[in-house]
Amino acid sequence: MRVTSVLCSATRTPLIRFVGKRSVPKSIDHSPRVHPASPTGTLPDSFATYRVKAQQHGPLGRSHSSSSIGGRPGAALGPVKPQEGEFFDRAELPARFGRLPWTQAEIDAIETGGASLFA
Template sequence: MRATVALCNSFRTPLIRFVGKRSVPKSVDHTPRVHPASPTGNLPDSFAAYRAKAQQHGPLGRAQFTGGTSGASLGPVRPSPGEFFDRAELPTRFGRLLLTDAEIEAIETGGASMYA
């Protein structure tokens, strides 16, 4: 009990120490700038113009969200050459390895069955 009382009465001191007073910059430049790794090197005219051209798992246009078009009207979805949608479509060399009963038992017992 005495240890708990001693812990409750002590106060916590932070382990990090800051040097000097806190200073807020007097002027911060918030003008938009192009990211150094930007592929185009220029800013979009407006967010609406950017959103009209942007893609994230498909077009971000408003027509899709209003229910005006169905998924079937967009056409079939096919992978590009060299791309696969499922692991089963890959060549057999990339398939799953089949485990023998001895290997399964060794995994389940943590290897103890190999020495018993």
């Protein structure tokens, strides 16, 4: 019990030590700069002009023409059929890729957390 009281009363000293006095920079440049890996090497004029040209899973800008994909319902795009050797659902695969039925021993092993295998 004496050891616990001694440990609790000891002052905590951090294990990390910083060299020198803490100093905050006098001036920090927050002006926008081009990223070194930028493909164009230029900054966009504004976020709105960037968004018009940007692509993320399709165009981000809203197009008001009815010829774009978002301007028409999905049924108007025509039927969607998988190519040869492609399947949209697991149930469409050949029977050899289907799920196997569970045995009673497997069900018991899962329900007991494996304890039934050793009982």
